[in-house]
Amino acid sequence: MPPKSKKQDAKPQPTQNQPNCPNWPPLRPLLPPADLSLEPLLRDQIYLIRNFLPSTLCKTYASFLASLPLTTTPGKPKKDEALRVNDRFQIDDARFAEMLWSQTSLKELVTERSEELDYDEDVDGHGSPAEIAERAQRLWGGEPLGLNANIRIYRYTKGQFFGQHYDDSNNITFPPYPSTALSRATPARTTWTLLIYLTTSTGGETVFYPEATRANRNPEPIVVAPEVGMALLHRHGDACMLHEGMEVTGGEKWVLRSDLVVPR
Numbered sequence: 001m002p003p004k005s006k007k008q009d010a011k012p013q014p015t016q017n018q019p020n021c022p023n024w025p026p027l028r029p030l031l032p033p034a035d036l037s038l039e040p041l042l043r044d045q046i047y048l049i050r051n052f053l054p055s056t057l058c059k060t061y062a063s064f065l066a067s068l069p070l071t072t073t074p075g076k077p078k079k080d081e082a083l084r085v086n087d088r089f090q091i092d093d094a095r096f097a098e099m100l101w102s103q104t105s106l107k108e109l110v111t112e113r114s115e116e117l118d119y120d121e122d123v124d125g126h127g128s129p130a131e132i133a134e135r136a137q138r139l140w141g142g143e144p145l146g147l148n149a150n151i152r153i154y155r156y157t158k159g160q161f162f163g164q165h166y167d168d169s170n171n172i173t174f175p176p177y178p179s180t181a182l183s184r185a186t187p188a189r190t191t192w193t194l195l196i197y198l199t200t201s202t203g204g205e206t207v208f209y210p211e212a213t214r215a216n217r218n219p220e221p222i223v224v225a226p227e228v229g230m231a232l233l234h235r236h237g238d239a240c241m242l243h244e245g246m247e248v249t250g251g252e253k254w255v256l257r258s259d260l261v262v263p264r
């Protein structure tokens with residue numbers, strides 16, 4: 001083994017991933033991006049992509065993920081962590097994050113089709129580079145680079161849940177380490193949470209709690225029932241809404257999580 005140098009990042013250099021990354025099934029079949037859209041559930045806060053992964057692919061994934069070594073949390077809950085009980089698997093897998101970003105419709109919807117999210121019909125110049133950059137800044141916090149290599153898989157069985165919490169923004173390097181000697185690592189941060197529901201369940205809704213305002217002192221919670229293959233993006237960090245994963249009362253809820261990454 002080469003001697004460790006203090007000046008060097010301890011992460012592996014030319015390889016992209018940690019060893020023992022799962023042999024993820026190919027992301028096929030998929031619907032073409034033209035058949036999909038970012039659907040606002042709460043403008044600038046929560047978007048859905050229905051049928052992001054077709055049900056056949058979700059079935060393949062749910063059975064593949066069941067073969068991974070999931071561990072039940074909390075093992076040792078940290079003081080400031082949300083109360084949660086689920087089975088999870090976590091891995092830093094830059095290659096899979098890149099697959100999920102570029103091989104699916106996500107990249108196109110987020111980087112090229114977010115003008116569909118502007119309701120103002122009278123705003124012109126939607127497509128100019130300056131307009132696109134301005135919209136990306138406002139909505140995503142910058143020009144999206146891709147997805148966080150930190151991939152989390154959750155399985156909730158009957159009685160399991162994820163208590164109320166806010167998701168943090170994290171500073172990362174993107175990509176996590178250079179895939180080739182030529183690629184540049186960019187200081188980056190996560191700005192939105194991506195959840196992909198692979199199954200439906202009874203219970204297990206993701207519920208968001210809008211803050212009370214003068215105009216609406218008692219806003220209704222926003223309830224998202226898991227749908228097979230649906231992706232959900234929600235803003236996190238400082239502007240994250242309080243949210244939770246309700247207790248599953250029947251069936252199994254499987255979720256794949258990553259985060260949207262923009263330059264710092």
Ligand SMILES: O=C(O)CCC(=O)C(=O)O
Nearest residue numbers: 162167206244245255257
């Ligand atoms: O599983 C859910 O519905 C919510 C998950 C969540 O809030 C999280 O991963 O931070």
Ligand SMILES: [Fe+2]
Nearest residue numbers: 165166167243
């Ligand atoms: Fe969360």
